[in-house]
Amino acid sequence: MRLLTIFSFTLLKNLRDVGSMLQMVLLPVVLILILGLALNYVFEPGRLEPISVGCLNEDRGPAGEYFDRFIYSEEIRALLDTRPVESPESARQKMQEGEIAAFIHLQEDFSSNFSSSLPSPEKPALRVTVTPGSPLRSAVVENVLGSFIHGANTVAALRRMGLAETAYSYQGGAIEDRPLAASGIMPGAIDYYAVTMLVMIIMYGSLYACFGMKESYLDAVGKRIKGSPIRGTEHYVGLVLANVVTVFLQALVVIAFTRYAYGVNWGENLPLILLITFTLVLLSIGLGTMIAMVTRSEMLAGGILNGLIPVITFMAGGYYRFSIPGKIFSALQHLSPNYLAQTAIFNTIYGGAAAHTGALLGAMGAIILGTFAVAMAAERRKFN
Amino acid sequence: MLVEMKDLVKRYQDVPAVDHVSLEIREGEIFGLLGPNGAGKTTTLNMLIGLTKMDGGSIKIFGKNLEDSAGEIKKQIGIVPQEIAIYEDLTAAENVAFFGRLYGLRGSLLKERIDEALAFAGLEEKKKQYPRKFSGGMKRRLNIACAVMHRPRLIIMDEPTVGIDPQSRKHILDSVLKLHDSGSTVLYTSHYMEEAEELCTRIAIMDQGRIIAQGTKDELKELVSSEERIMIELSAANYTLVEQIKKVSGVRECAIEGKTLTVIAAKNGRIISRLIELITATGSEIISLNVEKITLENVFLTLTGKTLRD
Numbered sequence: 001m002r003l004l005t006i007f008s009f010t011l012l013k014n015l016r017d018v019g020s021m022l023q024m025v026l027l028p029v030v031l032i033l034i035l036g037l038a039l040n041y042v043f044e045p046g047r048l049e050p051i052s053v054g055c056l057n058e059d060r061g062p063a064g065e066y067f068d069r070f071i072y073s074e075e076i077r078a079l080l081d082t083r084p085v086e087s088p089e090s091a092r093q094k095m096q097e098g099e100i101a102a103f104i105h106l107q108e109d110f111s112s113n114f115s116s117s118l119p120s121p122e123k124p125a126l127r128v129t130v131t132p133g134s135p136l137r138s139a140v141v142e143n144v145l146g147s148f149i150h151g152a153n154t155v156a157a158l159r160r161m162g163l164a165e166t167a168y169s170y171q172g173g174a175i176e177d178r179p180l181a182a183s184g185i186m187p188g189a190i191d192y193y194a195v196t197m198l199v200m201i202i203m204y205g206s207l208y209a210c211f212g213m214k215e216s217y218l219d220a221v222g223k224r225i226k227g228s229p230i231r232g233t234e235h236y237v238g239l240v241l242a243n244v245v246t247v248f249l250q251a252l253v254v255i256a257f258t259r260y261a262y263g264v265n266w267g268e269n270l271p272l273i274l275l276i277t278f279t280l281v282l283l284s285i286g287l288g289t290m291i292a293m294v295t296r297s298e299m300l301a302g303g304i305l306n307g308l309i310p311v312i313t314f315m316a317g318g319y320y321r322f323s324i325p326g327k328i329f330s331a332l333q334h335l336s337p338n339y340l341a342q343t344a345i346f347n348t349i350y351g352g353a354a355a356h357t358g359a360l361l362g363a364m365g366a367i368i369l370g371t372f373a374v375a376m377a378a379e380r381r382k383f384n
Numbered sequence: 385m386l387v388e389m390k391d392l393v394k395r396y397q398d399v400p401a402v403d404h405v406s407l408e409i410r411e412g413e414i415f416g417l418l419g420p421n422g423a424g425k426t427t428t429l430n431m432l433i434g435l436t437k438m439d440g441g442s443i444k445i446f447g448k449n450l451e452d453s454a455g456e457i458k459k460q461i462g463i464v465p466q467e468i469a470i471y472e473d474l475t476a477a478e479n480v481a482f483f484g485r486l487y488g489l490r491g492s493l494l495k496e497r498i499d500e501a502l503a504f505a506g507l508e509e510k511k512k513q514y515p516r517k518f519s520g521g522m523k524r525r526l527n528i529a530c531a532v533m534h535r536p537r538l539i540i541m542d543e544p545t546v547g548i549d550p551q552s553r554k555h556i557l558d559s560v561l562k563l564h565d566s567g568s569t570v571l572y573t574s575h576y577m578e579e580a581e582e583l584c585t586r587i588a589i590m591d592q593g594r595i596i597a598q599g600t601k602d603e604l605k606e607l608v609s610s611e612e613r614i615m616i617e618l619s620a621a622n623y624t625l626v627e628q629i630k631k632v633s634g635v636r637e638c639a640i641e642g643k644t645l646t647v648i649a650a651k652n653g654r655i656i657s658r659l660i661e662l663i664t665a666t667g668s669e670i671i672s673l674n675v676e677k678i679t680l681e682n683v684f685l686t687l688t689g690k691t692l693r694d
Contacts, residue, residue: 005485013473220467224530227433227465228486229458 002230006238007245010216014208014246024204024250028197029257035197035319036190036262042321043189050078051137054085054100061111063152070148071104079144095131102141103129187265187346194264195349196318198254199341202280203309205247209288210301212243218296236379240285247281267349272357276348279364280341286371287337293378312336340364386411386446386538386569387432393440394427394593401427403593404441409571409586411537414564416584417573418684424593425573426466429542432571433463446537459487462536462568466543468523469530470515476502476526477511480533487534501533504562506555521552528559532568539563540571545579557583577680587680591688604683611636611686613676614647614656619669621645628662643671648686 015021055071057064071082083100085091091103105127128145130138187195216222216239225235255277258264266273291301313319315329316338333339344360346352387409394402402424409415419425430436432443434454443450445457470479480498489497502508505525515523524544531539541560545553560570560583574580580587581601588598597604621643629638634650649655656675663670676682 001488002486005482009471009474009478009482012478013471016473215471220465220469221471223430223435224463224465224469224483225486226435227458227461227463228483229455229488230486231455 002228003234003238003241006216006225006230006235007242010212010239010242011245014212014242020208021250024201024247025253025257028201028254029261032190032193032197032258032262032264035193036188038189039193039320040189043187043192050081051102051140052100053080053082053141054091054094054103055082055106056085056088056091056104057106058108059106059110060108063111063155064106066152067106067110067148070151076144079140091129095129098131101131101137104141104145105129187350190258190262191265191349192321194254194258194262194266195342195345196313196316196338198251198258198277199280199316199338199345200309200313200318201254202247202251202277202284202341203287203313203338204284204305205243205250205281206284206288206291206305206309207302208243208246209240209285210292210305211298212239213289213292214296214298214301218292240289243285243288244278244281247284248278251277251281265349269348272348273345276341276344276357276361279361279368280337283337283341283364283368283371286368286375290371290375290378293375312338315339316342318342335363337364337367340367385409385444387571388444389428389432389441390443391441392428392431392438392443394424394431394436395439400593402431405590405593405595406441407588407595407598409538409569411569412564412567413585414560414570414572414583416580416587417571417590418575418577418580418587418680419573419590420575420688422592423590425590426542427593428590429540429571429573433458433461433540459534460537462531462534462539464528464531464539464541464544466546468520468527470523470526472514472516475512475514476507476518476529479515479526480529483530484533489534497533497535501529504532504559505529519549519552521548521555524548524552525555525559528556532563535566536568538569538571542573543575544572545574545576577684581680589684589687596687597683601680604680607683607687610651611648612651613682613685614645614649614659615672615674615676616645616647616659616663617671617673618643618645618663619671620666621668622666625662625666625668629659632658632662 057067057071059067070076071080076082082104085094085100085103088103088105091100091105094100095103107127110126126145126149128141130141216225217235222235226232252274255266255273259266288301288305291304292298295301295304315333316336318338340360340363344357344364347357347360385408387407389405389407392402392405393400405424405428407415407417407428417425417428427436431438432445432450434450446460448457450457471482474482477498480501481494484494484497484501498511499508502511505528507522507526507529510518510522515526518526528541528544531541544560545556548556557579560572564570564583570583572580572583584601586598586600587604588595589604590596597607599607621640623640626638626640626645629635629645629647632649632655634652634655635647636650637646637648639646647659656673660670660673
């Protein structure tokens with residue numbers, strides 16, 4: 001019952017704190033709207049322009065003729081801007097200068113090798129060279145050529161089966177047009193910032209633990225409470241629970257408001273989103289409690305958290321989506337609570353692997369245990 | 385005995401904050417624990433309520449060992465901490481209710497005691513107001529209301545009148561007497577000797593972690609009754625005169641502050657005559673001369689060589 005007293009009065013105090021409430025609820029709601037509108041262009045799916053490709057066709061046989069019809073057809077030109085080159089050396093030069101992104105070389109023995117009843121796999125007759133660092137462009141070139149190879153393979157197979165009169169004939173249809181809908185599959189700006197601002201504001205919830213534990217556990221009121229017939233665990237758990245419930249309620253308001261007012265996509269699996277949110281709230285309160293217990297100074301603990309949270313939010317792409325170069329920074333980014341929670345939420349909304357979400361929740365759980373263990377050790381150190 | 389402390393020891397990195405303190409407090413008395421800052425009063429109180437671990441000794445309260453029955457003992461203790469320990473963002477009534485619930489009060493009894501405690505503190509009109517709008521004295525009174533609402537057998541008050549206006553101070557001192565009249569035992573620490581003289585039935589004087597004297601007011605005064613304090617205001621004074629006075633037989637101490645000499649000497653009419661002779665010989669005029677009645681302040685000064693506010 002004494003735990004309930006600590007819990008209910010602390011919750012009442014937290015909910016009455018209008019300044020903090022506005023900061024925790026109104027600020028993210030406004031920021032989500034501003035960032036969502038201002039940076040919407042960054043999140044719109046871009047148009048894929050035809051890729052410049054150099055081509056050297058040295059095969060004078062039927063397959064070579066077929067290849068020319070295929071590669072210079074209107075259909076393929078929508079994807080590949082193919083330009084003849086004089087030699088492999090000239091193609092390499094153009095690739096280095098960035099004039100072309102890939103080089104396709106159909107060698108002179110391509111038709112004869114394909115017509116042979118025993119084709120030699122050691123003599124690849126179609127060579128493709130792509131510039132590194134552009135997996136999307138490489139994939140497009142490889143897929144287009146894959147379509148050509150399928151056709152050529154079919155003809156070769158029929159000929160080997162005795163249908164010698166079978167000819168190469170390209171009649172189009174190598175590309176099937178399947179429009180991709182980005183909505184619901186990738187986040188728009190407002191969807192993205194709803195998640196990152198929610199995560200950021202939950203991390204700021206650690207300040208409740210920091211100031212609350214200082215006032216009600218370490219300072220004069222806390223000492224007075226300890227002088228009453230309450231058990232230490234009731235006192236501690238009551239305060240932690242009240243702070244957890246305060247921040248979780250604020251997070252629920254942000255989720256509900258952004259879902260119904262802004263139409264933010266929180267996905268179909270709301271219970272899992274709420275579980276991730278609750279886990280992050282526990283982590284945030286654990287972090288605040290730990291820093292309060294270790295520093296025993298409201299000013300210092302508040303300063304540390306107010307400095308740390310913007311940094312980890314930035315590193316996790318909370319303000320602007322970017323990739324961090326370098327192994328150390330990348331590792332730090334992957335360990336930051338914001339990154340773990342954001343990734344788990346995005347994974348849940350946009351159909352990522354459940355096992356990955358589970359691993360992220362596990363990592364957050366480990367951090368929670370660590371923060372509370374350090375907080376308890378620091379508390380015991382003081383009681384001497 | 386309501387409280388028995390035996391050989392209490394507390395050290396911080398080998399420096400003794402409380403050094404073999406033994407005290408006994410009887411049921412129904414107002415016991416004063418006096419001493420300057422750093423004397424070890426608050427550390428002693430913290431050990432008494434289980435906030436600080438003892439390095440040695442034992443504490444029995446209500447006949448029970450504190451270490452074995454802390455929860456049961458704490459139910460019957462009310463604590464008025466030195467710092468104001470209330471929530472600024474809960475109303476006066478909510479603050480009292482919060483601490484009342486921690487002491488196990490519920491329902492109609494809780495409501496009744498909230499009203500009673502606020503009336504006791506003179507805050508019944510302010511029950512729905514937040515303490516952030518209160519004066520320092522009102523906050524101190526609410527601090528007391530939160531400690532007495534469960535009608536404890538023992539009330540521990542750690543300097544409850546620090547930094548408040550005279551009206552609130554008088555209210556608090558009257559409250560302590562009322563609590564005493566209602567049967568509560570009070571352990572009262574203070575810087576102010578006059579408060580101890582007014583309130584306490586027995587007093588212990590603490591300095592540098594040790595109890596240097598304890599007893600009733602009269603017993604303590606008796607300890608130093610063989611000496612008196614003579615204050616002499618002069619037209620001019622110098623250190624040569626001070627050195628001459630110190631050499632007079634029976635004079636234990638002589639100090640100068642501005643043009644006023646303070647002399648602590650054995651009770652003896654001849655000493656005053658000798659002092660007047662020495663002063664006249666220097667050509668200085670005596671503007672006033674007072675022989676002070678023995679107070680607890682004099683007792684403290686005599687025993688420790690310093691004032692309570694040092």
